[in-house]
Amino acid sequence: MYKRLVFIAVIVLTGQVVSNPYDLQLLTFIGINTLLALGLNMVMGYAGQISLGHAAFFGLGAYTSSLLTIHLDWSPWLALPFTLVFVGIVAFLVALPMLRLSGYYLGMGTLAFGMIVFFIFLQWRSLTGGDSGLIGIPPLTLGPISFEFGAAPFYLVWGIVFLSFIVCERLIDSRIGRALRSLHDSERASAAVGINTSRLKVQVFVFGGVLAALAGFLYAHMVTFISPQTFDFLMSVKIVTMVVIGGMASVWGSLFGAALLTLLPEWLHVFAEYEMIIYGLILVVIMIFLPQGLTRGLLDIYEHFKSRRKTLPKSHEG
Amino acid sequence: MSISSPEEKPFQKVMKVEGVSKAFGGIQALQDVSFQIEAGHIHAVIGPNGAGKTTLFNIIMGAYAPDSGRVIYKEKEIQGRKVHEIVSMGISRTFQNVELFGSLTALENVLVGRHVRTRCGFLSAVARWPWVKEEEKAAREKALEILDFVGLKKTGHSRSVDLPFGWQRFLEIARALASEPQLMLLDEPASGLNAVETQQLGELLIHIKERGVTILLVEHDMSLTMAISNEILVLHQGRRLAEGSPREIQDNETVISAYLGKV
Ligand SMILES: Nc1ncnc2c1ncn2[C@@H]1O[C@H](COP(=O)(O)OP(=O)(O)OP(=O)(O)O)[C@@H](O)[C@H]1O
Ligand SMILES: [Mg+2]
Numbered sequence: 001m002y003k004r005l006v007f008i009a010v011i012v013l014t015g016q017v018v019s020n021p022y023d024l025q026l027l028t029f030i031g032i033n034t035l036l037a038l039g040l041n042m043v044m045g046y047a048g049q050i051s052l053g054h055a056a057f058f059g060l061g062a063y064t065s066s067l068l069t070i071h072l073d074w075s076p077w078l079a080l081p082f083t084l085v086f087v088g089i090v091a092f093l094v095a096l097p098m099l100r101l102s103g104y105y106l107g108m109g110t111l112a113f114g115m116i117v118f119f120i121f122l123q124w125r126s127l128t129g130g131d132s133g134l135i136g137i138p139p140l141t142l143g144p145i146s147f148e149f150g151a152a153p154f155y156l157v158w159g160i161v162f163l164s165f166i167v168c169e170r171l172i173d174s175r176i177g178r179a180l181r182s183l184h185d186s187e188r189a190s191a192a193v194g195i196n197t198s199r200l201k202v203q204v205f206v207f208g209g210v211l212a213a214l215a216g217f218l219y220a221h222m223v224t225f226i227s228p229q230t231f232d233f234l235m236s237v238k239i240v241t242m243v244v245i246g247g248m249a250s251v252w253g254s255l256f257g258a259a260l261l262t263l264l265p266e267w268l269h270v271f272a273e274y275e276m277i278i279y280g281l282i283l284v285v286i287m288i289f290l291p292q293g294l295t296r297g298l299l300d301i302y303e304h305f306k307s308r309r310k311t312l313p314k315s316h317e318g
Numbered sequence: 319m320s321i322s323s324p325e326e327k328p329f330q331k332v333m334k335v336e337g338v339s340k341a342f343g344g345i346q347a348l349q350d351v352s353f354q355i356e357a358g359h360i361h362a363v364i365g366p367n368g369a370g371k372t373t374l375f376n377i378i379m380g381a382y383a384p385d386s387g388r389v390i391y392k393e394k395e396i397q398g399r400k401v402h403e404i405v406s407m408g409i410s411r412t413f414q415n416v417e418l419f420g421s422l423t424a425l426e427n428v429l430v431g432r433h434v435r436t437r438c439g440f441l442s443a444v445a446r447w448p449w450v451k452e453e454e455k456a457a458r459e460k461a462l463e464i465l466d467f468v469g470l471k472k473t474g475h476s477r478s479v480d481l482p483f484g485w486q487r488f489l490e491i492a493r494a495l496a497s498e499p500q501l502m503l504l505d506e507p508a509s510g511l512n513a514v515e516t517q518q519l520g521e522l523l524i525h526i527k528e529r530g531v532t533i534l535l536v537e538h539d540m541s542l543t544m545a546i547s548n549e550i551l552v553l554h555q556g557r558r559l560a561e562g563s564p565r566e567i568q569d570n571e572t573v574i575s576a577y578l579g580k581v
Contacts, residue, residue, distance in 0.1 A: 184421070191401045
């Protein structure tokens, strides 16, 4: 409980202290990336099902809501539930055949799905504007407040991140969360204790997809301009890297991974050209040396040293 | 897990396996196997390596569909049904090579075992309705009770991979008990146990039987099997070689030459 209060306090304080619009936007993007990582963490970190096409759901959320608001003049608030349900259905239809696969094949399948969606954004010009994307997406408003610039979008996004944390934590700490983790450990044994494993996999995939769609919705109406590149394969790899960095430590790992991967390119400008290579390297290094993720790995190392210091005098006696 | 009274148990035979065959490529793992399991008994299945014992379990549990034949549980045909349906109907199993959820604690393993007896889904997990909290609390009490029953009360919060091997075997039995089965399939539960643990296992199985649970037991430890089984089915190269009481099996010439003699 006190963790949550601290979290709220940090959000409010940050919103008060940071006034530079550029920094605020960066922080807001961290929030959006956290939503993406949180969803994929449930699929990959907890249920152990790899997905290399998570950016597709991010993009579908952004494009669906943008198209509804631009072409049909819907209010974003009306477009929101429609968008979430639509992307949820897409995720369901994709998951049904896809999650029969496992390991590399699941990786390939989800990768192909991400590619297909990306090419639809790129090629269906009459609808999506092709390469140049969609402009003039209406910002979110609530009475006199516009969630386009400044602290308002920051608070909105982080408010939603906060709620998503609670949702994920409650899921993890429940019958469903245990079933997801058991699936990760042994699918055969999960089935043997009576878990409908295919249904559970589909459900968690849809959950992750809908959370990504929510992130896409927020992103589109905040930036008011979208183009396919934001939702390409590199983005999917980036989300995977966030989850791997965060590890299965907790939902906090997702936040840490998202923050690191949002800030790194800002700090290191050379990054841009080698982005893909660097993510690849990070992934390989973490998988080899800290298979539990960076967060868990660092905690383990810390605990290892702590316990060694405790046992050291004993071993001298012996 | 109270002992069911006779009127609650109208099925004399809790399970009938009728003419079950199963081939893997060229290997005939099971060939026209038939037998019946008396409710409340410990029914052993023995036979040399590759006899088809584990395959029989996989078919009963719904992990494989038989090529032909029927599996009848409480008068219902169950062959070819999904594993989770069969578990909720009241059958559970353990694996020949212990298959626990390694990253989960012992208590959590047993809680996952209660999956089919609880019903909280995605939405109710998020909403945390009052009934969800009650269900969770009841599940925990039950899981602790089961851990206590198999003698692992104190290990609840250790990760299951960290437990000594023998305890892992008992934990897997606890997990299988958590779904409140009427029929349990135990695949070589004594393998890898030391003499003391094997003794404890024998006592545990008797206790489980006393609670009214029928046990189908695959076991290579002959003194254990002979001591606690009501009937023994002998499989050999996928076929039913003999069936009878432990005494009858011990005296059976064919069995001795095919199996016991060699061991
Ligand atoms: N999934 C499978 N694919 C191919 N062959 C299999 C499969 N499962 C079992 N078999 C084969 O079927 C035969 C019976 O195997 P099974 O595992 O049922 O024997 P078992 O009686 O349990 O032996 P053990 O005492 O060694 O456990 C063996 O020849 C085995 O190689
Ligand atoms: Mg076997």
